[in-house]
Amino acid sequence: MSVTAWVPRDAGALALGAEATARRLEREARAAGAALTIRRNGSRGIYWLEPLVEVETAAGRVAYGPVGEGDVAGLFAAGLLQGAAHPSRLGNIEGHPWLASQQRLTFARVGRIDPLDLAAYRASDGYKGLARALELGPEATVNEVTESGLRGRGGAAFPTGIKWQTVLRQPVGRKYVTCNADEGDSGTFSDRMLMEGDPFSLIEGMTIAGVAVGATRGFIYLRVEYPHALQVMNAAIALAREGGLLGADVLGSGKAFDLEVRVGAGAYICGEETSMLESLEGRRGEIRVRPPLPAEKGLFGAPTIVNNVITLATVPGILANGAAAYREFGQAKSRGTLPLQLAGNIRRGGLVERAFGLTVRELLEDYGGGSMSGRPIRAVQIGGPLGAYLPASQFDTPLEYEALSAIGALLGHGGVVAFDDTVDMLEMARYAMEFCAHESCGKCTPCRIGSVRGAEALAAIGRGEDRERQLVLVEELCDTMLNASLCGLGGMTPFPVQSALKHFPEDFRSKPRGG
Ligand SMILES: Cc1cc2nc3c(=O)[nH]c(=O)nc-3n(C[C@H](O)[C@H](O)[C@H](O)COP(=O)(O)O)c2cc1C
Ligand code: SF4
Numbered sequence: 001m002s003v004t005a006w007v008p009r010d011a012g013a014l015a016l017g018a019e020a021t022a023r024r025l026e027r028e029a030r031a032a033g034a035a036l037t038i039r040r041n042g043s044r045g046i047y048w049l050e051p052l053v054e055v056e057t058a059a060g061r062v063a064y065g066p067v068g069e070g071d072v073a074g075l076f077a078a079g080l081l082q083g084a085a086h087p088s089r090l091g092n093i094e095g096h097p098w099l100a101s102q103q104r105l106t107f108a109r110v111g112r113i114d115p116l117d118l119a120a121y122r123a124s125d126g127y128k129g130l131a132r133a134l135e136l137g138p139e140a141t142v143n144e145v146t147e148s149g150l151r152g153r154g155g156a157a158f159p160t161g162i163k164w165q166t167v168l169r170q171p172v173g174r175k176y177v178t179c180n181a182d183e184g185d186s187g188t189f190s191d192r193m194l195m196e197g198d199p200f201s202l203i204e205g206m207t208i209a210g211v212a213v214g215a216t217r218g219f220i221y222l223r224v225e226y227p228h229a230l231q232v233m234n235a236a237i238a239l240a241r242e243g244g245l246l247g248a249d250v251l252g253s254g255k256a257f258d259l260e261v262r263v264g265a266g267a268y269i270c271g272e273e274t275s276m277l278e279s280l281e282g283r284r285g286e287i288r289v290r291p292p293l294p295a296e297k298g299l300f301g302a303p304t305i306v307n308n309v310i311t312l313a314t315v316p317g318i319l320a321n322g323a324a325a326y327r328e329f330g331q332a333k334s335r336g337t338l339p340l341q342l343a344g345n346i347r348r349g350g351l352v353e354r355a356f357g358l359t360v361r362e363l364l365e366d367y368g369g370g371s372m373s374g375r376p377i378r379a380v381q382i383g384g385p386l387g388a389y390l391p392a393s394q395f396d397t398p399l400e401y402e403a404l405s406a407i408g409a410l411l412g413h414g415g416v417v418a419f420d421d422t423v424d425m426l427e428m429a430r431y432a433m434e435f436c437a438h439e440s441c442g443k444c445t446p447c448r449i450g451s452v453r454g455a456e457a458l459a460a461i462g463r464g465e466d467r468e469r470q471l472v473l474v475e476e477l478c479d480t481m482l483n484a485s486l487c488g489l490g491g492m493t494p495f496p497v498q499s500a501l502k503h504f505p506e507d508f509r510s511k512p513r514g515g
Helices: 011-015 018-032 069-078 118-123 128-136 138-148 160-169 190-197 199-213 227-242 273-280 309-321 323-327 360-367 401-406 425-439 445-462 467-484 488-492 494-503
Strands: 003-008 036-041 053-057 060-064 089-091 176-181 217-222 258-263 304-308 337-344 350-355 377-382 389-391 415-420
Touching: 003 011, 003 018, 011 018, 011 190, 011 227, 018 036, 018 069, 118 199, 118 227, 128 138, 128 199, 128 309, 138 160, 138 199, 138 309, 138 323, 160 199, 160 304, 176 199, 176 273, 176 309, 190 199, 190 227, 190 309, 190 337, 199 217, 199 227, 199 258, 199 304, 199 309, 217 227, 217 273, 227 258, 273 304, 304 309, 309 323, 337 360, 350 360, 360 377, 360 415, 377 425, 389 494, 425 445, 425 488, 425 494, 445 467, 445 488, 467 488, 467 494, 488 494
Parallel strands: 003 036, 176 217, 176 304, 217 258, 337 415
Antiparallel strands: 003 053, 053 060, 060 089, 337 350, 377 389, 377 415
């Protein structure tokens, strides 16, 4: 009888050698005359244990990790295919404390199933949400999303149901559903993991959005740096079409919805929703002035939903299990769960989906296990390159929208990047300005010019030139960018700069440094 082993095809696992491990498993099995079927799954998000190999045994799936190519022969000899004992044996990975303590709603299937096995998707509650949405009808479906308390996971945390309601209220006619899969924030990877590990959940979420607001076409705007996600999404869309889940008669409802993937050209600003729409229309990614909102006049001038991958992929579960079940998770105005992405100088990086309310310290210590270097963690940046830096004195802040906003920070897309005590916060502040200068679309002066001047002034401070005057200039530039920029890129670049100045002033006043 053939034994099945699961090896992730997630890009993160591949980067850590999963493909070589899979090939080596095949060769070892052939040499040993053992019948082995290798199946590919998404990553469980425990990147510190990738490549993670799971073997199906009579007692369930038994995991080993990390399993590099060079570990395979030894594991075979120890009885890998029987789930035998070995120092890298982890047992049933779902019982591992790092995973068992998580609350995986959006990522429930990721790592468990073959991402392109439509039957497995349906067998694990897939398409129950769409079936319920079709039963409920547009108004009630949108109400359900509103009731769930779901807020956009792309960064701005706008209530999803309210956005959908605006599109639904527009006159019947051409409307679109667009998915923002640009995922440009540093240290973030949940969109990629979801698309590579459970693509049908995104397709189902977009279909629910389409039937709810009366849109018949959807587009996924995918960053060019995600070739594996592109492959998986395109294959899944073709399978969904074949299965009658996309096309002229979705799930036999008589309603039409179809979608396609469009690949961006690699600019951070194309993640901002109006730039994304420009880019989708074939133009250079540049901000559109609002109003009108995309929900009123978006893609090709038609009412358009713009939602992040995680927002849309969370919707099927909300419809399948009900808004009340989703609201049970989280606290205050932050309902449900958030897939946090832990990266940077951290011992155990990866994806942690938990209800809102986990503190930064719990994330860094209980999940992250402290810094990779073993030195104290001095700062974390939350919410991508435009997010504030938090000092250790703020690590007891709960990871939820209002608590972070109260300390001048933001949650963004849930990326948390850790730095140890060797970090130079002046350099981080200078880099924030340089990043903005590099990525600015150039449409407004505060961002286009302010970021260049800001980077120059911070470099001058680093050289010890006219420090006090340059510091005043940086504060004034931040103030102008914050209040007068046309979009969040220029408008939020001051967050990392001002938080670095506020919490780590010593780094801005120390001796001139070389280089
Ligand atoms: C400079 C900038 C970059 C952004 N990049 C992304 C991105 O990569 N992905 C994303 O989903 N949202 C991004 N956003 C937020 C989007 O403008 C928009 O709020 C979001 O896609 C809406 O979806 P949601 O309501 O589901 O979060 C960005 C915003 C700004 C200002
Ligand atoms: S803030 Fe920057 S990115 Fe945004 S519109 Fe102005 S120049 Fe363009």
